[in-house]
Amino acid sequence: MAGVAFLFAGQGSQKPGMGKALFDSSEAAKKVFDGVDAVRPGTASQCFEGTKEELGQTINTQPCVFATDLAAAAALEDLGMHPNVVAGHSLGEVAALTFAGAFSLEEGTRLIEVRAQAMADCTAKHPGAMRAVLKLDAAKVEELAHEAGEAWPVNYNSPQQTVVAGSAEACEKLDGLVKAAGGRSMKVAVSGAFHSPYMAEATEALAAYLETNPVHAPKLPVYANRTGETYPEDVAEIAALLSEQVSNPVKWTAELHAMQDAGIDTFIEVGPGHTLTGLVKRTLEGVDAVCVETPEAAEEARALVAGKGLI
Known part of the structure; x- marks a missing residue:
């Protein structure tokens, strides 16, 4: 069985101007940026006009990449593309879970704000x-x-x-x-030791937040950085794994192999940059991997998937 995965980009992929072309050309992408802006005003303009230094600050990076990831995925959906599974690298996993319905756009945006602040606080306390x-x-x-x-x-x-x-x-x-x-x-151009024990207090902050802001069951399989496997169906377990993710290793290679073993042969990176596309190509054989951060790339991805009879 052939299948498609959307891979949601993570921290380090940010760059000035990200998402602007999608915003201008796709009503679905614009709706995502507008929705994030309704919770965190100025996110879209920060993506489009922010400096490299501004976008490099964790407190800005995470919501901006989150918005751009989901805007790219929405543009693809608008073209009739629907993935069989999703995954995201680090902060991209919150976008993947949001896309899969574990959080509404508003809930996901609020969660990414909490995550970014908690990790920034840990970085200040434990450089x-x-x-x-x-x-x-x-x-x-x-x-x-x-x-x-x-x-x-x-x-x-x-x-x-x-x-x-x-x-x-x-x-x-x-x-x-x-x-x-x-x-x-x-x-690596960061000031913190992300996904290490230095982030233990961020895990505690996320766990506390998710206790009063519960997760919904995802509508399609989401692969977890923490385990390299799909998230369980139990929402309490999902919350625990997502909280633990920030202070534990990202098992990305294991996730890619698990997706391929499940029949996924087409990997579409959504969001800024092409880091995850490169990692797929260096890890798996016999698969296609492309990145989508522009309208042109979205059309090319659609043609690839349509050519395989997966639309």
Whole structure:
């Protein structure tokens, strides 16, 4: 069985002007931006006119990418495309859950505001750093992170890319260990150690918020960063996994393999950038992967899916 997955982009994909072309050309995309603006005024203008520095602040990044992700997905739906499953990387998972009906657009926007603030607060309280480690397998990166000290693998992105988060000192030590092992260590442009134990208080904040703002059962399968598998049907378990996600590793490679095993052979990244598309291509064989952040790309994605008889 062939199938389609929408992949919702995460932090790091943001860029000035994101979503503007979709806003101008798709009424469905415009409706998403208008809906987010109704909860968080100025989000659309921040996406379209914000500087790189402004969009790089967690408190702005998360709602802006969330809005752009959902706008791209809405534009595709308006073209008659409906995914069999969805997944999102880090903050993109909140967009994926919102698309799947676990949250209304208003609820999802309020949740992403809480998430962004909680993670920014943790970053201020526990400053840290992140490194993308290339050319080494995950097991080797785990070994080197342990040797570096207060550092943890936090994004299992592809067979040859694992992101590590931790203290600045540990990450600097990791740079030398990675080089000695024949790998490459690249600084990630963030000031926090996301998806690490440094974010424990953000998990607590999200859990408390979701206790009084409950999740709805998703209308289609959503894959979870926390487990690499689909979210369970129980809404309390969904809330727990989503809360835990911010202080635990993103098992992205496992998610991709699980989707392929379930019959997914077409992966469409929605939102700014093409990071997830690249990770699919470096992880899976025999699949198609494209990114959609413009009206032209949306039409091309529709043609791809229609050509496979999946519309």
